[in-house]
Amino acid sequence: MNIFVTGATGYIGGTVSSRLLDAGHKIHGLARNQERAERLEERGIIPVLGSLEDFDVLHDAAQAADAVINAANADNPFAARVLVDALRGSGKTLLHTSGTSTVADNANGAYSDAIYHEDSILDPLPEKTGRIAIDRMVCGAAHDGVRAVVLSPCLIYGKGLGVRPDSIQVPMFIEIAKTSGVPRHLGAGENLWSHVHIEDCADAYMAAFEHATAGSYFYIEAGEASMGDLSLAVGRLLGMEPRTESLTLSDAVRAWGPPMAHGMGSNVRVRADKARAILGWESKGPGLLDDIAQGSYRDAV
Ligand SMILES: NC(=O)c1ccc[n+]([C@@H]2O[C@H](COP(=O)([O-])OP(=O)(O)OC[C@H]3O[C@@H](n4cnc5c(N)ncnc54)[C@H](OP(=O)(O)O)[C@@H]3O)[C@@H](O)[C@H]2O)c1
Numbered sequence: 001m002n003i004f005v006t007g008a009t010g011y012i013g014g015t016v017s018s019r020l021l022d023a024g025h026k027i028h029g030l031a032r033n034q035e036r037a038e039r040l041e042e043r044g045i046i047p048v049l050g051s052l053e054d055f056d057v058l059h060d061a062a063q064a065a066d067a068v069i070n071a072a073n074a075d076n077p078f079a080a081r082v083l084v085d086a087l088r089g090s091g092k093t094l095l096h097t098s099g100t101s102t103v104a105d106n107a108n109g110a111y112s113d114a115i116y117h118e119d120s121i122l123d124p125l126p127e128k129t130g131r132i133a134i135d136r137m138v139c140g141a142a143h144d145g146v147r148a149v150v151l152s153p154c155l156i157y158g159k160g161l162g163v164r165p166d167s168i169q170v171p172m173f174i175e176i177a178k179t180s181g182v183p184r185h186l187g188a189g190e191n192l193w194s195h196v197h198i199e200d201c202a203d204a205y206m207a208a209f210e211h212a213t214a215g216s217y218f219y220i221e222a223g224e225a226s227m228g229d230l231s232l233a234v235g236r237l238l239g240m241e242p243r244t245e246s247l248t249l250s251d252a253v254r255a256w257g258p259p260m261a262h263g264m265g266s267n268v269r270v271r272a273d274k275a276r277a278i279l280g281w282e283s284k285g286p287g288l289l290d291d292i293a294q295g296s297y298r299d300a301v
Contacts, residue, residue: 004065006030006052006079007072008045012097012153014162015202016069017045023206028061030072039163052079062086067093069205074099080134089145095208096138098152100194100219102128104266108249109187109227112267118217118274127259135217142215149212153201153220154194154270157288159296167198169264170292172256173227173234174300176247183235184247186265189228193268194221197291200283204272207279219270222283227264233292238301 003020007013008029017027021044029045030052031037037047050057052072058079062068063086070083074097087094102124103116116122124132141148157167177183196204204220212218231244252261275281286295 001025001066003067004028004061005069009036009163011160011164013071015160015198016205018161019202052076058082059086069095071097075131077134084141087146093147096150098135098150100152100154100268100270102132104268107191107267108265109191111190115269139215147214149208150217156198158197160198177234183231183244185227185231191267192224192226194224194270195288196220196222204281207281211279218275219272221270221272233289236293
């Protein structure tokens with residue numbers, strides 16, 4: 001199949017593209033400049049020059065493809081709408097990437113026992129309502145002849161397989177531990193995040209590509225850990241004493257910016273029972289804490 005992938009140079013999109021190439025598909029990847037285009041070509045991906053803001057590029061590439069994977073920006077309503085509109089009535093597959101911070105709370109490092117499944121009632125923070133509206137619009141395209149599916153991964157870790165192999169959150173914790181001389185987390189560090197290894201995440205996209213029905217929504221998760229335990233694993237990686245310190249919200253905002261600082265102090269606990277049951281997806285690991293302490297992040301020492 002010819003598959004158009006947005007975010008093909010990114011962490012998720014690059015790893016999913018690599019899996020799709022291995023499965024014999026032809027990948028057309030969005031690249032927003034010539035340098036990114038060349039990096040895609042080196043990996044056997046046909047570059048489509050343009051950005052999420054280019055209506056004609058997105059529309060034409062989606063219509064020309066047999067299927068589309070949107071893995072560039074979970075919060076961009078324009079791109080999602082262009083892709084949905086381009087595929088309307090075609091029966092083609094659209095796998096759209098969301099993210100589980102839609103269930104985030106305002107805990108600032110405190111524990112919460114709230115666990116979410118796909119049919120749980122959400123009480124979203126104001127900054128997450130846009131993402132939820134995009135997800136609903138994409139799922140709703142199932143009524144208009146699009147095999148639209150939303151995948152919602154949680155915190156992803158491990159080495160990716162594409163142009164950008166590095167995960168987002170774990171390196172931030174490594175960096176702050178290195179600059180402070182001690183691993184640090186928001187508040188008490190008792191807040192929990194679900195997580196999934198990047199290759200397991202890509203396998204879930206492959207399983208959804210095969211088995212998901214139009215209009216379905218899946219969390220992708222393989223375990224959970226507190227930010228305190230994540231920080232201790234960072235300390236083990238860096239050969240530090242087994243202790244952590246808390247970080248004020250103001251320091252976290254300075255280091256990571258407001259959305260990420262609030263996010264890393266929140267609880268994001270989801271379960272992927274639906275993906276296991278309906279897609280037949282299974283995670284293989286390695287687990288987050290082992291992968292931090294003695295796996296993918298050794299180069300960061
Ligand atoms: N990583 C996670 O743990 C995680 C978990 C759940 C959900 N998500 C969500 O999934 C999405 C992708 O995440 P990621 O980790 O793969 O991020 P990433 O590594 O930063 O990749 C983003 C990709 O989108 C491309 N892109 C961004 N803005 C663009 C624009 N305006 N026009 C064209 N291309 C654009 C980037 O191109 P360049 O190479 O040119 O920058 C890159 O290919 C994000 O919305 C993120 O919030 C991420």
